[in-house]
Amino acid sequence: MLLLAAAVALSLWTHSLVLKNFYMPTYGNTGIHAAPIREFVETGVYAKEDHFSYGGGIPSTYVPFYRMGVGAFVILSGVSVEASSRLWVMIVAALVPLGFYLLGKKAFGTEAGLFAAFFSVLPGDLLVYTIRPLPQALAMALIPIALYLVLERKWLASIALTFFTIMTHQEAALYLVAVQFGFAALVFVEQAWLYATKQVQGVEAKERKDIAALAFVCWGVGVASYFGWHFVVTGGTDFLSMNQFVLHEGTAVGFNDVFGQLGTALPWLAAAGAAVIALRAAAKGWPAPGELIAASAVISGIVLVKNELIGLNVLMQRFIAFLDQGIVLMAAVGAAWILLHLNEKSSKTAVAALKKAVLRN
Amino acid sequence: MLSNERVELAAKAVFIALIAFLVYSDVPKAVAIAEPWTGTVVTPKEVEAIYWIENNTSMYEPVVYDIFGGETMMALTLRTPPVGGDWAVAPDAVDRMNNVTKFYETTSAQEAAEIMRHLGARYAVIPSRQVHAGFGWKAVETAKFSDPLFEKAFDNGEVFVVKLK
Numbered sequence: 226m227l228l229l230a231a232a233v234a235l236s237l238w239t240h241s242l243v244l245k246n247f248y249m250p251t252y253g254n255t256g257i258h259a260a261p262i263r264e265f266v267e268t269g270v271y272a273k274e275d276h277f278s279y280g281g282g283i284p285s286t287y288v289p290f291y292r293m294g295v296g297a298f299v300i301l302s303g304v305s306v307e308a309s310s311r312l313w314v315m316i317v318a319a320l321v322p323l324g325f326y327l328l329g330k331k332a333f334g335t336e337a338g339l340f341a342a343f344f345s346v347l348p349g350d351l352l353v354y355t356i357r358p359l360p361q362a363l364a365m366a367l368i369p370i371a372l373y374l375v376l377e378r379k380w381l382a383s384i385a386l387t388f389f390t391i392m393t394h395q396e397a398a399l400y401l402v403a404v405q406f407g408f409a410a411l412v413f414v415e416q417a418w419l420y421a422t423k424q425v426q427g428v429e430a431k432e433r434k435d436i437a438a439l440a441f442v443c444w445g446v447g448v449a450s451y452f453g454w455h456f457v458v459t460g461g462t463d464f465l466s467m468n469q470f471v472l473h474e475g476t477a478v479g480f481n482d483v484f485g486q487l488g489t490a491l492p493w494l495a496a497a498g499a500a501v502i503a504l505r506a507a508a509k510g511w512p513a514p515g516e517l518i519a520a521s522a523v524i525s526g527i528v529l530v531k532n533e534l535i536g537l538n539v540l541m542q543r544f545i546a547f548l549d550q551g552i553v554l555m556a557a558v559g560a561a562w563i564l565l566h567l568n569e570k571s572s573k574t575a576v577a578a579l580k581k582a583v584l585r586n
Numbered sequence: 587m588l589s590n591e592r593v594e595l596a597a598k599a600v601f602i603a604l605i606a607f608l609v610y611s612d613v614p615k616a617v618a619i620a621e622p623w624t625g626t627v628v629t630p631k632e633v634e635a636i637y638w639i640e641n642n643t644s645m646y647e648p649v650v651y652d653i654f655g656g657e658t659m660m661a662l663t664l665r666t667p668p669v670g671g672d673w674a675v676a677p678d679a680v681d682r683m684n685n686v687t688k689f690y691e692t693t694s695a696q697e698a699a700e701i702m703r704h705l706g707a708r709y710a711v712i713p714s715r716q717v718h719a720g721f722g723w724k725a726v727e728t729a730k731f732s733d734p735l736f737e738k739a740f741d742n743g744e745v746f747v748v749k750l751k
């Protein structure tokens with residue numbers, strides 16, 4: 226508990242940068258959320274028309290829950306829009322390590338949960354996108370919790386939180402449903418293999434199938450919610466006609482863009498985590514559900530970061546922060562596995578190898 | 587000789603110490619990456635000008651400003667800048683970026699006035715910093731605002747607001 230509190234305190238400290246200036250950060254178009262929040266507070270109505278962007282008079286396609294949430298908070302608390310926006314960043318700061326603790330613990334045990342809580346403070350891009358008063362910050366804090374609820378097979382709660390996350394931020398929505406779909410697809414492959422080879426489904430395979438069914442339902446609810454919102458606001462479902470897609474907003478992401486912001490610890494530990502999952506899968510036949518979520522979180526992140534390869538070519542660099550989420554979980558798996566396997570035998574082997582290396586030199 | 591438990595404990599302590607050290611050294615790197623994104627761009631004097639705008643215009647009234655100033659203005663006062671915001675379904679976002687960039691960059695008072703008329707704006711905010719209207723940071727050509735087509739409606743020494751006559 227003390228360690229978890231320390232991880233939360235560390236996250237609060239890094240996010241306290243949001244409080245340092247006379248006004249909230251403006252990079253990332255923070256004003257385009259503060260304006261509808263103020264409009265909601267002053268008029269009591271959440272407008273489906275955007276009165277502010279590029280001269281106004283256009284449909285407000287941005288999903289509304291962050292704006293509505295902060296607006297409701299302002300109305301109930303009497304705190305200003307600007308101060309509330311910064312306060313919500315500090316709430317996000319606390320939620321991020323807590324969410325990763327829950328997810329890591331469920332995926333690979335308490336040690337992984339604690340590692341994940343600390344590791345969530347390390348990626349530069351994850352901090353860049355959670356330190357500003359943006360819907361993305363809140364949605365990124367909710368993603369690990371939504372995935373934890375799927376693993377826990379909490380049907381109602383996971384569907385509700387998926388819906389809430391989808392209606393909070395579009396790119397986070399895309400990443401969340403991609404991870405859920407990826408998980409379901411990996412389990413589908415297992416089920417197809419079991420069927421093709423006429424093997425009997427064991428208890429673990431049955432558990433994975435049940436979780437995959439929920440993940441698939443969450444994916445369906447998520448996709449339907451977004452299209453539903455887009456239809457309500459614009460009268461159509463053609464989201465590919467938005468300027469971001471038509472004009473291909475975004476820049477290609479290279480190896481250094483991802484690894485340059487991860488720090489020293491995460492790449493090595495994530496590689497260890499990936500190796501652990503692969504080796505355990507080879508030994509046991511199929512990874513555990515938590516390991517599959519970690520794999521799906523990394524694979525989905527990579528696909529979205531390189532989305533020009535699947536023909537989207539949009540906002541690639543913005544998905545680095547989501548890939549970070551998968552890497553944090555994978556690194557936690559790696560670190561927890563190493564810690565749990567540091568027994569007398571492995572330690573003596575390591576010391577002996579070290580002595581040999583020193584003597585040789 | 588150390589007991590097996592002590593070897594295991596020592597190994598785990600060393601590993602945790604290593605992780606703690608790496609976390610300790612990686613956190614400042616993350617902060618250094620994030621810190622530039624927490625800037626305001628707009629200055630307290632600009633906020634003064636924005637509140638003057640609020641007191642002299644009506645809700646949703648178009649006021650010429652760059653992206654960072656415009657988004658701050660919409661957030662604080664519900665006035666509508668020609669650029670800035672969510673461009674997802676804005677039909678003429680790129681035209682607007684071009685117009686506002688020209689408005690700040692041109693040396694021609696006539697052209698700047700024409701752009702204001704085209705955008706339906708009575709007022710424009712002129713900060714002393716560089717402006718960004720969608721095509722990078724540009725210096726503001728301020729001499730044109732001395733032309734009789736404009737009058738200075740507000741000036742706090744750092745930021746001024748011009749009114750189209």
